[in-house]
Amino acid sequence: MDAPPAIEIRAHLERLLTSPAFRSSKRCQRFLVYVVGETLEGRADSLKERTLAIEVFDRAESFHSGDDTIVRVGARGVRKRLAQYYTTAEGSREKMRIELPPGSYAPEFVAAESFTSVVPTRPFRRILLFVLIGIAALAAIFYSGASARGSAFERFWAPIWNTSGPVLIAMAHPLVYHASSRAIRLNEERLGPSLVPSQRPLQLPPNELDGSDIVPVPDQYVGYGDTVAATEIAVLLAKHSKDVRLRPADQLEFADFSEMPAALIGAFTNRWSMEFSQKFRLRFVFDAHGTPAIVDTASPSRVWRLPFAVDNGRTAEDYFLVCRLVNFSSNRPVIMVAGLKQFGTEAASRFIVDTKAVNDTLRKIGSNWQDRNLELVFHAKVIGNSPSASELIAWHIW
Numbered sequence: 001m002d003a004p005p006a007i008e009i010r011a012h013l014e015r016l017l018t019s020p021a022f023r024s025s026k027r028c029q030r031f032l033v034y035v036v037g038e039t040l041e042g043r044a045d046s047l048k049e050r051t052l053a054i055e056v057f058d059r060a061e062s063f064h065s066g067d068d069t070i071v072r073v074g075a076r077g078v079r080k081r082l083a084q085y086y087t088t089a090e091g092s093r094e095k096m097r098i099e100l101p102p103g104s105y106a107p108e109f110v111a112a113e114s115f116t117s118v119v120p121t122r123p124f125r126r127i128l129l130f131v132l133i134g135i136a137a138l139a140a141i142f143y144s145g146a147s148a149r150g151s152a153f154e155r156f157w158a159p160i161w162n163t164s165g166p167v168l169i170a171m172a173h174p175l176v177y178h179a180s181s182r183a184i185r186l187n188e189e190r191l192g193p194s195l196v197p198s199q200r201p202l203q204l205p206p207n208e209l210d211g212s213d214i215v216p217v218p219d220q221y222v223g224y225g226d227t228v229a230a231t232e233i234a235v236l237l238a239k240h241s242k243d244v245r246l247r248p249a250d251q252l253e254f255a256d257f258s259e260m261p262a263a264l265i266g267a268f269t270n271r272w273s274m275e276f277s278q279k280f281r282l283r284f285v286f287d288a289h290g291t292p293a294i295v296d297t298a299s300p301s302r303v304w305r306l307p308f309a310v311d312n313g314r315t316a317e318d319y320f321l322v323c324r325l326v327n328f329s330s331n332r333p334v335i336m337v338a339g340l341k342q343f344g345t346e347a348a349s350r351f352i353v354d355t356k357a358v359n360d361t362l363r364k365i366g367s368n369w370q371d372r373n374l375e376l377v378f379h380a381k382v383i384g385n386s387p388s389a390s391e392l393i394a395w396h397i398w
Contacts (some may be wrong), residue, residue: 003109004096006040012096019069021085027326028081031056031074035107036098044106047218049251051107062243068089072253075105102168102256103247153355153363155272157240157334159326163261166243169230172266172273172338173248176221182257183213187341220250226266229349233263233335235351249273257330266339266345267321268292276328276336281396282375284338292340293321294377296394304377304393306340313341315382320344320350320390321374339380347380369397 003009013036016022017029034056035047049071053059057070065071079100085091095112109272150158161169179187181203187202194200202209222230234244245260249270256262257272264273267284277283280297287293304319320339328334337348351357361376362369377394380387 004111007329008038008096009036009098009109012042012094013097013338015090015094016082016085016098019085019088019090021081021088021091024079025077027057027074028077031078032098032107035105039107047105049105068255070167071105071252075100076253076255101245101247103170103245103252120195133340137318139301151355152360153358156324156352156358156362156374159324160237160261160263160335161242163238164334166245167237168252168256168260168262169233169244170249170252170262170264170270170272171222171230172226172268172270173219174221174223174269176217178215179216180213180215183209217232219250221324223247223266223269223342223345225339225344225346228346229265229337230263232349232353233265233337254330257334259332261333262330262335264334264336264338265349266342267340270338273336273338276325276334277321277323280323280375281398282377282394284321284340294340294398302394304379315341315343316389317382318344318347318380319393320348320376320378320380322348324374326371327373341382343379343382343385343387344378347378347390350387351378351390363393364392365397373398 004012006118013033016032016339022029022032030053032253034052036048038044049065050063052071052074053063053065053068054061057074059068059070071168079102082100086094086097093358097110099108099110101108183202183204186208187200187204188194190203205215218329230246234246237244248257249264249266249272252272254272264276267273267277274284282294285295287295287303293303296302306317306319306390311398318339318341321336323334323336323363325334335352337345337352339345339348351361365376375396376392378390379393380390382388
């Protein structure tokens with residue numbers, strides 16, 4: 001559905017700013033005015049955390065998001081005040097809404113046809129409350145019976161499918177390094193002209209390169225295995241009428257995971273996979289030699305790591321972890337799929353969307369996992385550049 005015209009959006013913004021929800025916070029007003037204005041001017045892609053810190057919160061050019069969370073805190077404040085406004089009688093009569101999706105600083109403009117909002121009278125609220133309680137009780141009875149009859153695959157996914165609202169997919173966000181323009185020029189001079197311009201590996205002797213020729217490029221890339229995983233999960237969710245919000249993990253705060261169920265993609269380059277898994281028995285670690293591994297913290301001698309490492313990332317096998325959290329501090333269900341390498345992450349995603357694979361695997365571990373947190377460790381062979389069938393090697397239920 002098309003967004004409302006810009007003139008209507010600006011008029012709506014003025015009513016928001018003068019409402020009780022926003023009137024008391026100049027910081028939230030300034031934040032909302034800036035992001036709406038930039039979006040209407042076609043510059044939504046420029047709404048990055050560093051830009052907002054400098055333009056809205058007057059931070060210095062040296063601002064670093066790892067040391068200062070003011071933008072993320074400000075965004076949560078704006079989301080909270082938007083929600084407050086739209087629950088008032090005045091807000092419920094609006095012909096549109098401004099939404100700020102979790103993990104994003106670009107607002108979305110939603111026309112009235114896309115939502116319904118009712119502010120009931122107090123007597124009606126009491127009646128509605130009893131009706132909703134009755135419906136919830138019947139639904140619980142129905143669901144408990146249906147759950148008992150459903151397949152293991154359905155019970156595995158039920159916490160995500162049966163939670164209202166969209167699902168947040170938090171992507172790993174690797175730091176990638178580019179060759180400098182100087183190094184590329186020297187490489188082209190050495191290799192000669194190319195009839196079809198393309199990426200060519202550097203083939204320069206070490207004495208022609210220095211540290212400045214390796215340029216860090218943050219916030220611009222995701223891995224192939226992570227992309228496959230996000231696609232597999234998004235397709236499955238779509239089949240069950242679940243919307244998806246795709247966000248880089250580095251742009252999320254813990255509070256975002258309390259707003260909707262989530263799927264975490266990737267391990268060592270996903271901030272939240274690493275942080276959440278530190279509370280697990282089976283977790284990702286770097287061993288004493290700096291090698292990535294999965295370890296059983298209750299039995300530290302049980303460690304799964306790759307037999308050797310090469311700088312180009314290739315491997316003949318991989319290990320991966322699949323987690324389903326239903327009792328967790330975020331109060332929302334969480335799925336995590338992550339490998340030591342991208343191959344494992346890809347294999348993990350293919351496993352959790354495969355009805356037969358999930359049914360066969362969960363039959364092996366009994367039936368006491370259904371309403372509890374679950375971790376599964378797998379081993380997969382890698383043939384060429386693709387993972388093959390995986391094997392369950394360890395699990396933990398709590």
